[in-house]
Amino acid sequence: EIVLTQSPGTLSLSPGERATLSCRASQSVSRSYLAWYQQKAGQAPRLLIYGATSRTIGIPDRFSGSGSGTDFTLTINRLEPEDFAVYYCQQYGSSPLTFGGGTKVEIK
Amino acid sequence: EVQLVESGGGLVQPGRSLRLSCAASGFTFDDHAMHWVRQAPGKGLEWVSGITWNSGNIGYADSVKGRFTISRDNAKNSLYLQMNSLRAEDTALYYCVRDPYYELLTGYLDQWGQGTLVTVSS
Numbered sequence: 001e002i003v004l005t006q007s008p009g010t011l012s013l014s015p016g017e018r019a020t021l022s023c024r025a026s027q028s029v030s031r032s033y034l035a036w037y038q039q040k041a042g043q044a045p046r047l048l049i050y051g052a053t054s055r056t057i058g059i060p061d062r063f064s065g066s067g068s069g070t071d072f073t074l075t076i077n078r079l080e081p082e083d084f085a086v087y088y089c090q091q092y093g094s095s096p097l098t099f100g101g102g103t104k105v106e107i108k
Numbered sequence: 109e110v111q112l113v114e115s116g117g118g119l120v121q122p123g124r125s126l127r128l129s130c131a132a133s134g135f136t137f138d139d140h141a142m143h144w145v146r147q148a149p150g151k152g153l154e155w156v157s158g159i160t161w162n163s164g165n166i167g168y169a170d171s172v173k174g175r176f177t178i179s180r181d182n183a184k185n186s187l188y189l190q191m192n193s194l195r196a197e198d199t200a201l202y203y204c205v206r207d208p209y210y211e212l213l214t215g216y217l218d219q220w221g222q223g224t225l226v227t228v229s230s
Contacts (some may be wrong), residue, residue, distance in 0.1 A: 035216035037153075044203060044220040045153065079199065086154055092214045095167055097143070097155040 002027055002091050004100035012108040019076040021103045022090035028069045030093030036065055036074045039102075040085045048087075049074065079105070110134040110219045111208060112204045117224030120194055128224055130187040130204030138162070138182040141207035144189050146200035147223070156202070157189065161210040172198075194228045201225050 003026040032052040037045040049065035062077040066091040116128040143158040155176040157168045177190040201223040207215035
């Protein structure tokens with residue numbers, strides 16, 4: 001199975017700053033089938049990005065995804081107060097589906 | 109509006125069984141594969157099991173294979189997870205999740221329920 005490693009574990013930033021989150025795969029993710037989710041405290045995860053770069057409907061354009069192969073990045077430009085949460089990557093290029101361990105973006 | 113409402117969680121002793129249900133509404137249920145994903149308290153996400161639209165393809169995580177059984181009833185717009193021989197490490201919030209595709213188990217997860225909590229303890 002593909003193991004996803006997210007870094008850093010925690011990112012301490014101020015509103016208005018840029019967040020750069022990394023997701024590294026133990027082997028190449030087929031067809032860049034990589035998704036990103038946001039989870040706020042006490043809530044279910046929410047899909048942000050699929051196919052490594054495609055934003056789902058309703059997600060602001062300050063969220064962007066990039067990468068291919070084994071290295072993927074989620075960038076959040078100009079952090080808003082509602083963006084402070086935990087972010088997970090997930091690969092769906094091969095079975096079983098696997099998730100990264102998460103990156104917590106917290107207010108500095 | 110898409111809704112996924114899980115039920116059936118609770119406190120259960122190790123070795124016992126529990127059956128989770130998920131009632132789906134707001135979309136054509138049999139146009140989608142469905143999954144169960146769990147999250148242990150304070151931990152990350154773990155895929156548990158998935159089922160294609162017609163139950164023709166089913167998959168399980170190694171951690172639950174042989175103990176859990178996923179099923180669906182398209183006439184009732186419902187997804188189920190039969191959990192047998194429960195262990196303490198199965199304690200988690202179990203989410204019912206929709207896959208945008210219908211015939212594969214390798215999809216992203218576009219709609220999530222709020223989860224039902226399963227606690228395995230004596």
